Amino acid sequence: MKVLIAGAGIGGLCAALSLAEAGIEVTVVESVREIRPLGLGVNLQPHAVRELVELGLGDALAAGGIATAEHVYTDERGAELFSEPRGVAAGYRWPQYSVHRGELQQLLLDAVRERLGAGAVVTGTRVVGFDSGADGVTVRLASRGSVVGGAVVGGAVAGGGVVGDGVDGGSAEVACRADVLVGADGLHSAVRAQLHPAQGPMLWSGTLMYRGAVEADPYLTGRSMVISQGPGRVAFLAYPISGRAADRGRSLVNWVCQVPVAEPGPLLGEADWNRPVDPAELLDHLVGWEGHWLDVPALVRASSPILRFxxxxxxxxASWGGERVTLLGDAAHPMYPVGANGASQAIVDARVLAYHLASGGSVGAALAAYEQERIPATAAVVRAARVMLNSDAAVGAVTADYRRATGAEVERLNARPSLTPAARG
Structure with a gap:
């Protein structure tokens, strides 16, 4: 079996590692020419950390990230409303980690290249279309290499051939054959767009999300996530993401501020993704937060860049793909990031996909089993994130309901069999 994955993000790279572990030939294509450790913080819930540990990445996660010990909920002045233990402190067998997204992606990329070979990830190449049949899928790739030929996929996917020529940095289209195409190409997925051409625009919550990171003195336990809510449903989250900073006695604090500005509805027109903004724009929404012991306005002023999404x-x-094509991660189930579960769900997607493809049955049956397991699970997370963003219920009740919806209850995860095919088979 030969699998082509579109997208070298966290989900796509985790899928590559999991498929290779199961003895399946895999190549990843990524549209950017150079994968660099960009981005800000990301949380990995215990159900995702378990999968990375089983892939042999536990020590690297522990060295680079922070094992979150607790969530502390406060008002805009810093008065504590509620707190709860997290990860191992909550009884899980695996920690919850807060890490730098770019460093996690680099960790996965290094592991893929070390285990699968340097040619397993092909950059400057994106999926532009595909034709799926009973005996395989023909994938059309646009490559921005200087000269493109059948070797664009390093020989890992059979049947490569030049459809158009690209010389001196131009674009060329290449057709290649695979048994399975996995669209892990993110929120603006080209694979999803072909599978679901009538999907319509994305749905906006009416909330803008501002993000930044800055090195500061440690606070509380040094492993605490603080979630504060003030007037107008403005919420501010902060958590440390760097084990290396902690080793120096410092804290690399990742923060997120959620600001409701409109009624929910379709996202019309072009959004300003990853656009840096002036701190003053956000500070206008944080009047009255000056007394918070975290000194929220000072964190904002000290951060550069500040990004708005x-x-x-x-x-x-109801379905993600078909007999030879499927989706994974944000391409399959984009969700509000309020529950810190987007990357975690992508990692679990990857492991479940590899488990079913390694089952020995037909490709169609394996993809159907994958979707039957993951579609209802991820749909529950999408809906639970909406409730968490908009609920007026008590914080403790909302977080408990969210954990049940996401499959993250302690006993359930601790008792679940491994997703490693050899361990379950």
Whole structure:
């Protein structure tokens, strides 16, 4: 079996490692020419950390990230409303980690290249279309290499051939054959767009999300995530993400501020993704937060860049793909990031996909089993994130409901069999 993965993000790279572990030939294509450790913080819930540990990445995670010990909920002045233990402190067998997204992606990329070979990830190449049949899928790739030929996929996917020529940095289209195409190409997935051409625009919550990171003195336990909510449903989250900073007695604090500005509805027009903004724009929404012991306005002023995103998702799909093509991660189930679960769900997607493809049955049956397991699970997370963003219920009740919806209850995860095919088979 030969699998082509579109997208070298966290989900796509984790899928490559999991498929290779199961003895399946895999190549990843990524549209950017150079994968660099960009981005800000990301949380990995215990159900995702378990999968990375089983892939042999536990020590590297522990060295680079922070094992989150607790969530502390406060008002805008810093008065504590509620707290709860997290990860191992909550009884899980695996920690919850807060890490730098770019460093996690680099960790996965290094592991893929070490285990699968340097040619397993092909950059400057993106999926532009595909034709799926009973005996395989023909994938059309646009490559921005200087000269492109059948070797664009390093020989890992059979049947490569030049459809158009690209010389001196131009673009060329290449057709290649695979048994399976996995669209892990993110929120703006080209694979999803072909599978679901009538999907319509993304759905905006009406909330803008501002993000930044800055080195500061440690606070509370040094492993605490603080979630504060003030007037107008403005929420501010902060958590440390660097084990290396902690080794120096410092804290690399990742923060997120959620600001409702409109009624929910379709996201129309072009969004300003990853656009840096002036701190003053956000500080206008944080008047009255000066007394918070975290000194929220000071964290904002000290951060550069500050990025602004619309908080969006999509209505869950009834099916992701077909007999030879499927989706994974944000391409399959974009969700509000309020529950810190987007990357975690992508990692679990990857492991479940590899488990079913390694089952020995037909490709169609394996993809159907994958979707039957993951579509209802991820749809529940999408809907639970909407409730968490908009609920007026008590914080403790909302977080408990969210954990049940995401499959992250302690006993359930600790007792679940491994997703490693050899261990389960």
């Amino acid at each position: 619309p908080m969006v998702d999509r209505e869950p799909l």
